[in-house]
Amino acid sequence: QSALTQPASVSGSPGQSITISCTGTSSDLGGYNYVSWYQQHPGKAPKLMIYDVNNRPSGVSNRFSGSKSGNTASLTISGLQPEDEADYYCSSFRSGHTLVFGGGTKLTVL
Amino acid sequence: QVQLVESGGGVVQPGRSLRLSCAASGLILSTYGMHWVRQAPGKGLEWVAGISFHGRDKYYADSVQGRFTISRDNSKNTLYLQMSSLRAEDTAVYYCAREMSSSWMFDYWGQGTLVTVSS
Numbered sequence: 001q002s003a004l005t006q007p008a009s010v011s012g013s014p015g016q017s018i019t020i021s022c023t024g025t026s027s028d029l030g031g032y033n034y035v036s037w038y039q040q041h042p043g044k045a046p047k048l049m050i051y052d053v054n055n056r057p058s059g060v061s062n063r064f065s066g067s068k069s070g071n072t073a074s075l076t077i078s079g080l081q082p083e084d085e086a087d088y089y090c091s092s093f094r095s096g097h098t099l100v101f102g103g104g105t106k107l108t109v110l
Numbered sequence: 111q112v113q114l115v116e117s118g119g120g121v122v123q124p125g126r127s128l129r130l131s132c133a134a135s136g137l138i139l140s141t142y143g144m145h146w147v148r149q150a151p152g153k154g155l156e157w158v159a160g161i162s163f164h165g166r167d168k169y170y171a172d173s174v175q176g177r178f179t180i181s182r183d184n185s186k187n188t189l190y191l192q193m194s195s196l197r198a199e200d201t202a203v204y205y206c207a208r209e210m211s212s213s214w215m216f217d218y219w220g221q222g223t224l225v226t227v228s229s
Binding site for chain 2: 045089
């Protein structure tokens, strides 16, 4: 089960916006809207940031937004803040009733 | 307040078995699908297994199919992962996670329990 494809790292300065891409196939990202994004700080459990492509759970800042086009999903973080520095993972339901994660993207706030 | 607490991790020899538990509080486990996700040291997240709210439907990653068994005891509000024929590559922190709205997305996670497979 190959993972979804994410860039290994992205960076941005405080106040800037960044976008993390996540590429899959028609069997996962392209075929379903069960796409989510997780934030993980070192030594901590992942935290759900976006679900169903572009929905934010209660309590998540509106600086986080998601989108999808074809087989690629994206997470955009606007107004970067130092506390946004973390690893980010996308995930998608995949046909056959499995779940696949992306390889993860390390966000550095310069 | 929803809490998921994993236990049962430790050091185990290759080929042996281990059972993880995930005790839930602040929620009625029987109303949610539940999953196990693992993370090898310094690596990314890997979905391991999932189980429907009633326990009749179970799903597994290819990497653990036939070796791991997910189960639940709703009367004890507890999720389990029975792991057998363990391999070095199963070494990871194992998280249990609650599925929100049958969506294969996880809104609550435990703190994780470390499993180390080594001779």
